[in-house]
Amino acid sequence: MNRFLKVGLIATAAAMLLASPLSAKKIRWKLAETWPSTLTPLASPPAKLAALMKEMSDGEFIIKVEGKEKHKAPLGILDMVKGGQYQMGHSGSYYWKGKDINTVWFTTVPFGMTPSEQYAWFYYGNGMKYMKEVYDKFGVYSYPGGNTGNQMGGWFRKEIKSVDDLKGLKMRIPGLAGEVMAKLGVNVTNIPAGELYTSLDRGTIDALEWVGPGMDIKMGFHKVAKYYYTGWHEPASEMQFLVNKKAFDKLPKKYQVMLETAMKAVSMDMYIENFAESADAWAKMKKEYPDIKVKTFPKPVLEALKKAADEVYAGYAAKNPKFKEIWTDYKAYMKKARAWSMMSQYYYLKMSKDLNITK
Numbered sequence: 001m002n003r004f005l006k007v008g009l010i011a012t013a014a015a016m017l018l019a020s021p022l023s024a025k026k027i028r029w030k031l032a033e034t035w036p037s038t039l040t041p042l043a044s045p046p047a048k049l050a051a052l053m054k055e056m057s058d059g060e061f062i063i064k065v066e067g068k069e070k071h072k073a074p075l076g077i078l079d080m081v082k083g084g085q086y087q088m089g090h091s092g093s094y095y096w097k098g099k100d101i102n103t104v105w106f107t108t109v110p111f112g113m114t115p116s117e118q119y120a121w122f123y124y125g126n127g128m129k130y131m132k133e134v135y136d137k138f139g140v141y142s143y144p145g146g147n148t149g150n151q152m153g154g155w156f157r158k159e160i161k162s163v164d165d166l167k168g169l170k171m172r173i174p175g176l177a178g179e180v181m182a183k184l185g186v187n188v189t190n191i192p193a194g195e196l197y198t199s200l201d202r203g204t205i206d207a208l209e210w211v212g213p214g215m216d217i218k219m220g221f222h223k224v225a226k227y228y229y230t231g232w233h234e235p236a237s238e239m240q241f242l243v244n245k246k247a248f249d250k251l252p253k254k255y256q257v258m259l260e261t262a263m264k265a266v267s268m269d270m271y272i273e274n275f276a277e278s279a280d281a282w283a284k285m286k287k288e289y290p291d292i293k294v295k296t297f298p299k300p301v302l303e304a305l306k307k308a309a310d311e312v313y314a315g316y317a318a319k320n321p322k323f324k325e326i327w328t329d330y331k332a333y334m335k336k337a338r339a340w341s342m343m344s345q346y347y348y349l350k351m352s353k354d355l356n357i358t359k
């Protein structure tokens, strides 16, 4: 080693020694998620976010992710992030509809937008603006946190041939969709995930909805109910990241940018992951359980559901001016975006079916 290089190295080492106590001390955050930490793909975004933040910050920004098995409060995430016990959360906005009905707009709504339409609304329409307004009073920021894509309408033990078949049917279906089903006489119940299979198997419930093939296959519903209905009620379920406002505002700008960029990246990744898992799972189900019957509700049933959904929306809009404002904006955006979806995706898929191009 020549002398100059040696001196240079010593100087660098000395500078590093001097710099290290002064360099920003490590940021250590905790994130609580609604799901068990093994429930992928829902649990994927927080785990991937923590890994990305660690790498991108050279180990200076550490996020410890705690699943439901640890904190035992799956529906306490918003309160825990608001209170600062956790700087971050990962959950679903529509779980907070009891605190503010306007939180439903940031997950998905019955007969609402598709994922691409909804992402356009979030990032290039008024979605993010409204989400910020709605969550402001909780002292948190909310961000999109990964999409399940269009969900299936659920598993039914019996075929639904008419609106009358819904009367008295016992079904697990949460959110606004549950309110819509209740209007048509469905006996809506909520049952913890761990008891769903047994409830359906024993006939405690007649039907349930969960997500789509990728997540449903792990639950085994296809073994106990053979009618698998296409969706209408959760066309684009978006998860959410919650961030305590004070904690975020205190971060150096570079970490704010890093965090927001990483949240967006891992959210998009969940959408892709779930799509891939559903494609795999559906191929497997079709092969191993050829008696699964994929059905779409008859048109009169769908029309009755749509009418009931509009009544539910109108009921909230009459009492809540903010609901009315967001509903109006959402509908106008959907109308514009849907016209393009039809011209692009719908006609492409229709042509692909007509020509049977995947054979």
Ligand code: CA
Residues within 6 Å of the ligand: 151, 209, 210, 211, 234
């Ligand atoms: Ca669902």
